[in-house]
Amino acid sequence: MTVSALAFDVFGTLLDWRSGITEAFRAGGVAGEPGDLADDWRARYRPILAEVNEGSRPWGNFDDLHLATLDDLLDERGIDLSLEERHRLVGAWHRLDPWPDVRAGLDALRGLRVTAALSNGHIALLIDLARHADLRFDCLLSAELARAYKPAAEAYWTAARLLGVAPSELMLVAAHVWDLEGAREAGLRTAFVARPLEYGPDSAPPTDPGADESVGDLLELAGRMAG
Amino acid sequence: MTVSALAFDVFGTLLDWRSGITEAFRAGGVAGEPGDLADDWRARYRPILAEVNEGSRPWGNFDDLHLATLDDLLDERGIDLSLEERHRLVGAWHRLDPWPDVRAGLDALRGLRVTAALSNGHIALLIDLARHADLRFDCLLSAELARAYKPAAEAYWTAARLLGVAPSELMLVAAHVWDLEGAREAGLRTAFVARPLEYGPDSAPPTDPGADESVGDLLELAGRMAG
Numbered sequence: 001m002t003v004s005a006l007a008f009d010v011f012g013t014l015l016d017w018r019s020g021i022t023e024a025f026r027a028g029g030v031a032g033e034p035g036d037l038a039d040d041w042r043a044r045y046r047p048i049l050a051e052v053n054e055g056s057r058p059w060g061n062f063d064d065l066h067l068a069t070l071d072d073l074l075d076e077r078g079i080d081l082s083l084e085e086r087h088r089l090v091g092a093w094h095r096l097d098p099w100p101d102v103r104a105g106l107d108a109l110r111g112l113r114v115t116a117a118l119s120n121g122h123i124a125l126l127i128d129l130a131r132h133a134d135l136r137f138d139c140l141l142s143a144e145l146a147r148a149y150k151p152a153a154e155a156y157w158t159a160a161r162l163l164g165v166a167p168s169e170l171m172l173v174a175a176h177v178w179d180l181e182g183a184r185e186a187g188l189r190t191a192f193v194a195r196p197l198e199y200g201p202d203s204a205p206p207t208d209p210g211a212d213e214s215v216g217d218l219l220e221l222a223g224r225m226a227g
Numbered sequence: 228m229t230v231s232a233l234a235f236d237v238f239g240t241l242l243d244w245r246s247g248i249t250e251a252f253r254a255g256g257v258a259g260e261p262g263d264l265a266d267d268w269r270a271r272y273r274p275i276l277a278e279v280n281e282g283s284r285p286w287g288n289f290d291d292l293h294l295a296t297l298d299d300l301l302d303e304r305g306i307d308l309s310l311e312e313r314h315r316l317v318g319a320w321h322r323l324d325p326w327p328d329v330r331a332g333l334d335a336l337r338g339l340r341v342t343a344a345l346s347n348g349h350i351a352l353l354i355d356l357a358r359h360a361d362l363r364f365d366c367l368l369s370a371e372l373a374r375a376y377k378p379a380a381e382a383y384w385t386a387a388r389l390l391g392v393a394p395s396e397l398m399l400v401a402a403h404v405w406d407l408e409g410a411r412e413a414g415l416r417t418a419f420v421a422r423p424l425e426y427g428p429d430s431a432p433p434t435d436p437g438a439d440e441s442v443g444d445l446l447e448l449a450g451r452m453a454g
Contacts, residue, residue, distance in 0.1 A: 114354055114358070122389075122391070123366060123389040123390070123391075124390055124391030124392075125391075126366070127341055127365045127366055127390070130365065131341070131365060136363060138354045138357065138358060138367075139350060139353070139354055139366065139367045140365075140366045140367075144389070145372060162349075162350040162351065162371070163350070163351055163354070164349070164350075164351030164352075165351075
């Protein structure tokens, strides 16, 4: 089966969230090592998405969920921050820079296939990020449109339905094994992109032996798709 | 209230559907004057959308509805066309050219505001059209996401919700008074764009005295928004 469209995970796969969030903590003078604070905040992401998918928490978009997880982080560390300062930190997720290959890689891939963002972030957030980073997609798709967060199958199926393709014609491009596994369980093809710096220079880079393609960056993927 | 985002109607407002559909009838050698056939097909558009919105017809996307209205048109005229030929004509709605100001006008407006397509056409169709015409939006939105066709208020409200703005912060840009009136009833701001050639050189161009802005093309609108 031919791959007719590519769906891109955004946070971590296209954007270097850790540098931007670390800098936001540093600029705010929040107590603690800024990179640790960024990692701690991000580590609360999958558990809170699971609460939403399981129905133990009502639907919230990424601004809502980032504020809730930030409040938990600050409570646990006994840090007091004004609501204004907390909103500033949540807003930092709207202004993240891409990895160096992303702008050119997306343009090359858009010349070969239909390209869509497929993020757990909501559409308004994705718009801000794409404008900030000057990234061009054919369209922005989000778990918000399925009201189910990845790795729930509905998130991937909704993307395929809106793109007008079968799940098996859609390839998820992502740096995270849990996302790629969710996509495979929903019947999608998968491409793993290595982002060894996502969690900082001392982290252990993952691998995904189950992926159809495994590449070092988007330009390598464009070479494979053109070949 | 500031206008923070612009939503663009697509067929007729950005794209010259009549030239493309006329050419598709001509190329197919369908009996009848090609421009008349195009106008006849297009005239069946609002009635069938109303059937869907009223619940007397199940949800169908634009490919489904264009095939149904084409079948009606051919039946009434006693024209026999193969299913392959009918699919070719339906597919012509995926490859329409923009009016001359549109590419530059959209780029200028995207530098000033968030820009979204907001069409009754489904997302997969909008992707094909934006790729064909090389049009860049911040995102593609569709009545498909609301499961209600414009001028139903839900179509406009869903767009505002996904863009993260109040209806009063969103301005619909369209060439059709019924669409602009629907947007105003939903609380949006409106900009009327004159497209006097939409229905051919002999048609009577409409005006919309109720619009917040009334312009000759998108570059004029960009001048107003920048001022």
